[in-house]
Amino acid sequence: MIDFRYHLVSLISVFLALAVGIVLGAGPLKESIGDTLTGEVDALRQRAADLRTELDAAGAELADSQAAFESAADDLLAGVLEERRVAVVAFGDRDGGATDDVAARLEEAGAVVSARVRLTDDWTDPTRATFRQTLAGTLVEYLDPAPDADAGPGTELAEALVQAVSNAVPEDPDRRSENAAVVLQLLTESGLVEVDGEVTLPADAVVVVAGGFDAELADTGDETAAPEDTEALQETVDRWVAVTREIAFASLLRTDGVVVAGHEPVEGGLLAQIRDGQATATRASTVADVQGLVGQVSVPLALAERIGGAVGHYGSGPGTTAPVPPRVELLPIQRIPQLPTSDGGGDGTTDGATGGGTDGAPDAGEATQEPTG
Structure with missing residues (x-):
């Protein structure tokens, strides 16, 4: 009889904890977790956008440098050999x-x-x-x-x-x-x-x-x-x-x-x-x-x-x-x-x-x- 009561109490505790979790997840914690995840996603998106901007700027700078060197190459090489x-x-x-x-x-x-x-x-x-x-x-x-x-x-x-x-x-x-x-x-x-x-x-x-x-x-x-x-x-x-x-x-x-x-x-x-x-x-x-x-x-x-x-x-x-x-x-x-x-x-x-x-x-x-x- 003691064993049966023990198992019954254990099952009730498990279901109670589950119910509390569901209530909290659908209520107070839902908004906190959602806000945190949303903030992290937004931060990652912004970081990706910043990196893309930096990459585009570096690419443009490299293209400008290449163009400048290409232009200078004509004078640099003229008559060398x-x-x-x-x-x-x-x-x-x-x-x-x-x-x-x-x-x-x-x-x-x-x-x-x-x-x-x-x-x-x-x-x-x-x-x-x-x-x-x-x-x-x-x-x-x-x-x-x-x-x-x-x-x-x-x-x-x-x-x-x-x-x-x-x-x-x-x-x-x-x-x-x-x-x-x-x-x-x-x-x-x-x-x-x-x-x-x-x-x-x-x-x-x-x-x-x-x-x-x-x-x-x-x-x-x-x-x-x-x-x-x-x-x-x-x-x-x-x-x-x-x-x-x-x-x-x-x-x-x-x-x-x-x-x-x-x-x-x-x-x-x-x-x-x-x-x-x-x-x-x-x-x-x-x-x-x-x-x-x-x-x-x-x-x-x-x-x-x-x-x-x-x-x-x-x-x-x-x-x-x-x-x-x-x-x-x-x-x-x-x-x-x-x-x-x-x-x-x-x-x-x-x-x-x-x-x-x-x-x-x-x-x-x-x-x-x-x-x-």
Whole structure:
């Protein structure tokens, strides 16, 4: 009987509490809770509206800044690379259209884009290593000067690429050598290189558009990325870093200068590694954020500065010299033919390997330039 009464009292207490809750919810507390929720919703709506206003204002300010910089770019670039011939080298199809924009800015600066080549993934594919080694051995026969015997296939291929776009006939610096044409044809037929248009003039300088490897690497940094995917991409980036260094060194030996352009630098990325390397950082200029207007305009300015003898690193990220390169006035370029001597050789000033404007002597635009070799 006690147990029954106990359970009965418990049930009555539960229903009483429920009834009190219903009464309070429909009465005094209803208005208080409703007002609180309404206030919070209104506050959130106002915050969203404020953020939208701030975003619109920032977007408008950015658009104004871009328009102002675009307007200033015309004067900034005018004549910076007048009559310079520039070969543009891109890596795969990761550039997001940046190569086209960079080429347009080079032309706006007065340069002639003498060659546009794109390296395919076969250039670094580990499964094609034996093929590349065999091809490099063939290409060396057409290189003048040839790399050291122990240079390795990577250096030999880089030398082949640079000489293919820069080697001129010693007696006619406006004409590519026959060997240069043969080398480029072999690289193209091998599937390592794709050529956009026709290469008709030897290049004075080289711009490497390193593509979007840094952006891809940044995307793998989130928590959803599988560790094996990040590791595989890092290995790919490291291989292209080695290629970039080899092409940069070959360009410094055979032309008047080189600039490596890439996306926003990230830790372990291509551009960051190039800037971290003592040998490349002190000899090859770099430009970050090439997917944007400021980066694209910076490429011709950085190249002119490099031809003039200085090295700089521009855009964002560690190791940056300044956001934008200074404008450098280069002297008019002089391409002096090498007349054959009585013994049938050259004039003794060059082996004929240098294309463009150096021909074994300092270019007219390099009167104060430090050695780039």
